[in-house]
Amino acid sequence: MSTSSTGGGAIDPAVLKELTRLRDSIDNIDAAIVHMLAERFKATQQVGHLKAEHRLPPADPAREARQIARLRALAEDARLDPAFAEKFLNFIIAEVIRHHERIAEDSAAAKTAPAS
Numbered sequence: 001m002s003t004s005s006t007g008g009g010a011i012d013p014a015v016l017k018e019l020t021r022l023r024d025s026i027d028n029i030d031a032a033i034v035h036m037l038a039e040r041f042k043a044t045q046q047v048g049h050l051k052a053e054h055r056l057p058p059a060d061p062a063r064e065a066r067q068i069a070r071l072r073a074l075a076e077d078a079r080l081d082p083a084f085a086e087k088f089l090n091f092i093i094a095e096v097i098r099h100h101e102r103i104a105e106d107s108a109a110a111k112t113a114p115a116s
């Protein structure tokens, strides 16, 4: 909800209107972020399966370093704090690597399990 909690006292209707407009925009951006992350994870899951199939390591630090350098430059151009952009990407990548480790474990277990 866009207009739920605005603090204690009465709020000027014009202020409320502007607040609602901005919060609607924030809600749209949050929805876009969720959809973009879902697409990114669909792609990284496929990378995880490819790596497991070919016994490649879950993490690729050289690739990560290139991505971080690129994202920091993009953030600077966009006037976003590059340190925040780096932290955000590292947070996502850490989750992806956990997924890749899990996929590799499951794949190895499936190969050693007796056929049923």
Ligand SMILES: C=C(O[C@@H]1C=C(C(=O)O)C=C[C@H]1O)C(=O)O
Binding pocket: 044, 047, 058, 059, 060, 061, 063, 064, 067, 092, 093, 096, 097, 100
């Ligand atoms: C997705 C990959 O696996 C890992 C996750 C990355 C990511 O989320 O961008 C990047 C490098 C790897 O550590 C990859 O190797 O491309």
